[in-house]
Amino acid sequence: MKGGYDHFMQKEIHEQPSALVETMRGRIALEVEDCSEGDGSECTLERQGSLKLLDSLDLLKEDGGGAEPLWRGATPRVKLGGLEPHAENILRSRRLIFVACGTSYHACLAARQVVEELTRVPVALELASDLLDRQAPLYRDDTCFFVSQSGETADTLNALQYAKRRGSLCVGITNTVGSSISRETACGVHVNAGVEIGVASTKAYTCQILVIVMIALKLSEDSISKGKRRNEIMRDLLRLPSMMRRVLREEGVIKNLARELAQETSLLAFGRGYNYATALELALKVKELSYMHSEGILAGELKHGPLALIDETMPAVVVATNDALREKMWSTIQQLLARKGRLVLLVSKGDDDILNYFNGEENDGRARIITVDTVCDCLQPILNIVPFQLLSYHLTVLRGFNVDQPRNLAKSVTVE
Ligand code: UD1
Ligand code: M6R
Numbered sequence: 001m002k003g004g005y006d007h008f009m010q011k012e013i014h015e016q017p018s019a020l021v022e023t024m025r026g027r028i029a030l031e032v033e034d035c036s037e038g039d040g041s042e043c044t045l046e047r048q049g050s051l052k053l054l055d056s057l058d059l060l061k062e063d064g065g066g067a068e069p070l071w072r073g074a075t076p077r078v079k080l081g082g083l084e085p086h087a088e089n090i091l092r093s094r095r096l097i098f099v100a101c102g103t104s105y106h107a108c109l110a111a112r113q114v115v116e117e118l119t120r121v122p123v124a125l126e127l128a129s130d131l132l133d134r135q136a137p138l139y140r141d142d143t144c145f146f147v148s149q150s151g152e153t154a155d156t157l158n159a160l161q162y163a164k165r166r167g168s169l170c171v172g173i174t175n176t177v178g179s180s181i182s183r184e185t186a187c188g189v190h191v192n193a194g195v196e197i198g199v200a201s202t203k204a205y206t207c208q209i210l211v212i213v214m215i216a217l218k219l220s221e222d223s224i225s226k227g228k229r230r231n232e233i234m235r236d237l238l239r240l241p242s243m244m245r246r247v248l249r250e251e252g253v254i255k256n257l258a259r260e261l262a263q264e265t266s267l268l269a270f271g272r273g274y275n276y277a278t279a280l281e282l283a284l285k286v287k288e289l290s291y292m293h294s295e296g297i298l299a300g301e302l303k304h305g306p307l308a309l310i311d312e313t314m315p316a317v318v319v320a321t322n323d324a325l326r327e328k329m330w331s332t333i334q335q336l337l338a339r340k341g342r343l344v345l346l347v348s349k350g351d352d353d354i355l356n357y358f359n360g361e362e363n364d365g366r367a368r369i370i371t372v373d374t375v376c377d378c379l380q381p382i383l384n385i386v387p388f389q390l391l392s393y394h395l396t397v398l399r400g401f402n403v404d405q406p407r408n409l410a411k412s413v414t415v416e
Contacts, residue, residue: 007403009198013389017241019193019203023210028054030074076234078218086187093143097124099159100147103201110277111212114378118220128155140167149204150412151179175204198404199411202389206382236376243373247386254387258394271319272299278319278384285392288406290399299332310339322348323377343367348374
């Protein structure tokens with residue numbers, strides 16, 4: 001049942017390349033131009049009518065490694081059967097509100113910026129319990145997305161009933177077909193990541209981010225001004241499974257890092273922008289599994305308090321992969337170095353400025369460095385969390401705790 005792995009969590013971490021393919025399967029379509037005129041040299045696809053759905057094989061072939069792009073002469077589109085009839089209504093909403101708990105909430109946080117960017121509709125995020133505690137105002141012209149792996153989380157389900165009573169359009173993003181949230185929502189998207197057994201959510205998280213990005217692409221497909229950006233994202237969607245496979249091959253490096261950190265009592269994690277979610281999710285994984293105190297911190301808040309925690313004994317993870325905030329993250333790294341912090345850095349392959357700095361004589365050994373491929377900024381959190389899922393897994397095994405069933409927790413939290 002564990003497919004040769006020691007624990008379900010490890011299996012589910014390694015299933016992510018194929019889970020991403022399953023999430024995209026049948027949902028990425030290529031509108032092929034009519035090739036019957038001319039010599040057909042612009043068409044790299046067989047003529048199969050005007051819309052070709054990519055199957056999982058196509059997705060696996062497209063790794064960006066020199067393969068002929070599948071869509072030369074074709075326009076990529078996202079197809080989300082459940083959402084299509086409601087897309088116009090959703091776009092007319094005054095607000096898009098994402099409601100979730102725990103890891104599912106972090107998935108919403110990771111994808112928020114791209115939804116705002118592509119739809120230009122204000123996006124709010126709500127922890128389900130907090131929305132209910134505040135009895136927050138919701139209106140008929142709001143669309144609420146309820147994001148849940150199990151589809152049975154009590155707080156999220158209660159928030160859904162609350163939103164329904166206020167007349168908001170309720171959309172589900174669930175990994176479980178036939179679950180309460182799937183049944184109770186007006187429409188939605190199944191994540192299709194496959195069954196997740198480990199209490200710690202791993203493949204559901206990365207696939208939830210992917211689904212929300214695909215929803216943003218779907219909702220913005222008629223926007224000419226967003227066309228270039230959409231195509232960029234679509235192209236990188238197909239590269240994700242092979243890039244994810246490359247991250248997973250580095251498990252040995254992460255295991256060594258886990259050995260170095262296994263006796264610590266605390267671990268801080270800094271990120272910002274798309275990767276604030278990565279820092280929060282890393283900290284949640286570490287605390288729920290290894291019982292080590294861990295805190296995810298928005299790097300922009302460093303000087304507003306957390307910097308006081310930094311000294312030569314405090315391990316601090318910094319997510320500094322290449323995006324528009326890379327310079328700001330470099331400045332965070334400098335701040336932490338100045339206080340002699342023990343750094344673990346996640347950086348992009350080929351970021352020679354950072355890599356050379358720490359390979360130089362002066363700073364050699366001042367940071368442990370993990371590298372990942374660079375992908376489109378809004379998809380980067382999907383890759384970036386993987387080394388930290390592995391880190392929390394190995395920390396837990398080394399500390400001798402139950403990986404798949406941490407104390408006091410249940411896979412589905414069906415009571416408030
Ligand atoms: C659907 C089929 C899939 C088939 C594909 C072919 C199901 C579950 N899915 O996938 O097997 O290969 O058509 O075209 O039969 N929904 C909600 N709330 C949610 C999630 C989903 O109401 O939280 C609704 C959707 O609006 C939709 C239905 O459930 O009406 C199925 O959703 P989804 O599986 O995402 O649709 P497709 O990807 O089109
Ligand atoms: O099934 P859901 O996605 O609604 O569950 C929400 C949280 O309970 C869940 O993500 C929890 O935080 C995970 N165990 C974290 O790994």
